[in-house]
Amino acid sequence: MRRTITGFSNPAVKFLRSLRDKKYRKREQRFLAEGLRLLTDAREAGRLPELLAMSSTRTPHPLLDALEADVAAAGGDVIEMDEALLAKITGKDNPQSVCGVFAEWGTSLAQIDRVAAPIWLVAQALRDPGNLGTLLRTGDAVGAGGLILIDDCADPFSVEAVRASMGAIFTQAVAQANWAEFIAWLRQGAGQLVAASLRDAQPYRGAPYAAPCFILIGNESRGLPQDYEHACDLRVTVPMLGRADSLNAAVAGAVLAYEALANLKP
Amino acid sequence: MRRTITGFSNPAVKFLRSLRDKKYRKREQRFLAEGLRLLTDAREAGRLPELLAMSSTRTPHPLLDALEADVAAAGGDVIEMDEALLAKITGKDNPQSVCGVFAEWGTSLAQIDRVAAPIWLVAQALRDPGNLGTLLRTGDAVGAGGLILIDDCADPFSVEAVRASMGAIFTQAVAQANWAEFIAWLRQGAGQLVAASLRDAQPYRGAPYAAPCFILIGNESRGLPQDYEHACDLRVTVPMLGRADSLNAAVAGAVLAYEALANLKP
Numbered sequence: 001m002r003r004t005i006t007g008f009s010n011p012a013v014k015f016l017r018s019l020r021d022k023k024y025r026k027r028e029q030r031f032l033a034e035g036l037r038l039l040t041d042a043r044e045a046g047r048l049p050e051l052l053a054m055s056s057t058r059t060p061h062p063l064l065d066a067l068e069a070d071v072a073a074a075g076g077d078v079i080e081m082d083e084a085l086l087a088k089i090t091g092k093d094n095p096q097s098v099c100g101v102f103a104e105w106g107t108s109l110a111q112i113d114r115v116a117a118p119i120w121l122v123a124q125a126l127r128d129p130g131n132l133g134t135l136l137r138t139g140d141a142v143g144a145g146g147l148i149l150i151d152d153c154a155d156p157f158s159v160e161a162v163r164a165s166m167g168a169i170f171t172q173a174v175a176q177a178n179w180a181e182f183i184a185w186l187r188q189g190a191g192q193l194v195a196a197s198l199r200d201a202q203p204y205r206g207a208p209y210a211a212p213c214f215i216l217i218g219n220e221s222r223g224l225p226q227d228y229e230h231a232c233d234l235r236v237t238v239p240m241l242g243r244a245d246s247l248n249a250a251v252a253g254a255v256l257a258y259e260a261l262a263n264l265k266p
Numbered sequence: 267m268r269r270t271i272t273g274f275s276n277p278a279v280k281f282l283r284s285l286r287d288k289k290y291r292k293r294e295q296r297f298l299a300e301g302l303r304l305l306t307d308a309r310e311a312g313r314l315p316e317l318l319a320m321s322s323t324r325t326p327h328p329l330l331d332a333l334e335a336d337v338a339a340a341g342g343d344v345i346e347m348d349e350a351l352l353a354k355i356t357g358k359d360n361p362q363s364v365c366g367v368f369a370e371w372g373t374s375l376a377q378i379d380r381v382a383a384p385i386w387l388v389a390q391a392l393r394d395p396g397n398l399g400t401l402l403r404t405g406d407a408v409g410a411g412g413l414i415l416i417d418d419c420a421d422p423f424s425v426e427a428v429r430a431s432m433g434a435i436f437t438q439a440v441a442q443a444n445w446a447e448f449i450a451w452l453r454q455g456a457g458q459l460v461a462a463s464l465r466d467a468q469p470y471r472g473a474p475y476a477a478p479c480f481i482l483i484g485n486e487s488r489g490l491p492q493d494y495e496h497a498c499d500l501r502v503t504v505p506m507l508g509r510a511d512s513l514n515a516a517v518a519g520a521v522l523a524y525e526a527l528a529n530l531k532p
């Protein structure tokens with residue numbers, strides 16, 4: 001059954017809006033995804049929102065009809081509200097005409113099946129949710145298995161990360177761990193840990209990448225701690241021909257991931 | 267002479283704050299850059315702020331002393347204010363302790379010396395200032411000459427673009443033009459126009475990139491118009507092994523630029 005909601009003080013509106021805040025997201029173990037495209041990506045990946053919120057002025061679309069039917073069939077909630085109210089939730093002037101609330105899923109290392117993919121992205125203390133989402137999106141493109149978040153990273157379930165992932169949050173595995181947990185887990189099986197480095201490194205181009213290849217990207221301002229670099233099996237240098245000594249974190253991850261992909265392929 | 271400013275209603279504070287808004291930036295032909303690192307990059311590139319604003323609680327630094335001396339010697343303005351006031355200008359909770367106002371410079375195609383660099387980045391209708399700044403940063407890294415902005419792009423002098431460029435706004439050339447102007451200019455001399463495409467394209471890896479190589483990146487949502495793709499001399503495909511059919515714009519530019527760099531090198 002579709003319900004219509006009219007007031008900003010409605011509990012459902014307050015709940016939806018609260019999910020923009022990490023504190024409430026973590027308490028509720030729920031997150032928001034906006035837009036029909038993202039919600040359709042989720043549906044195709046087998047993830048349905050528990051709650052679907054639609055603008056009363058939305059343009060009809062068969063994919064939205066299919067989504068609404070699936071949510072209702074799964075026992076989910078469907079609510080309709082005017083566009084101004086939806087804009088309050090999404091915090092944007094031109095809101096998407098639909099958004100959904102998803103239950104977060106587990107992000108333990110134990111769920112990572114390392115041999116399921118030749119490439120894994122690993123980010124350390126990544127602070128920018130846009131970079132995090134962009135790494136997920138790149139992971140999808142290179143056929144990676146997922147993104148492992150080391151130490152204190154941005155929240156993969158934030159609206160910004162989900163949006164930047166362009167749906168990859170629903171298809172790439174995501175794990176969270178501290179460095180000690182990660183390195184202990186990594187060394188229990190096959191896995192080559194690779195990082196870009198200026199020290200004791202070989203050219204990134206044509207380097208001996210080996211699957212499963214774990215590509216480690218450091219914090220946006222500080223890069224990787226030196227002992228994390230030392231723990232890598234392969235350190236590579238990416239040409240830096242200008243004045244700067246580093247790339248954007250998501251860009252660095254992509255350049256290494258595509259190089260690994262080209263060298264891992266038969 | 268260093269002046270101290272105390273009130274939010276001070277004209278200098280209002281002026282600085284107004285530069286966060288594109289309308290005022292364009293009217294004043296001035297832009298803001300924040301942080302000692304960025305201002306030092308500017309200084310080393312031969313660009314000094316007309317006005318330097320510093321927090322009264324800043325940590326002393328020899329590079330800041332050198333910057334202040336240079337600004338004063340060039341007849342610029344140096345003002346000091348408390349951190350809360352500087353936070354109002356920069357719009358951040360943890361403001362950098364220094365920011366500067368720069369005069370914008372010309373961005374006509376006429377200033378581009380195409381043979382001065384083997385690679386040029388070209389973005390079409392790029393809407394995200396973070397992507398724009400990241401492309402400038404990547405351009406610096408690959409030894410590109412600069413970034414040409416086609417059609418209606420984000421403002422390269424916005425605070426977000428300047429910040430994401432990590433100083434490359436001061437060293438990379440920036441030009442703005444519409445497509446007709448650009449293509450007319452391009453065909454007046456040497457230049458290979460390259461784009462990622464799904465149609466009539468060859469693998470991006472090892473493709474015959476030739477200097478000066480102009481790498482064209484399309485709009486974040488819509489990609490490149492089909493006739494722009496047709497106008498390219500080389501169309502290449504980047505592997506997309508997952509569900510999505512595109513990369514983040516700044517990521518796509520970087521993957522192509524690094525591939526071009528590897529193939530252009532002797």
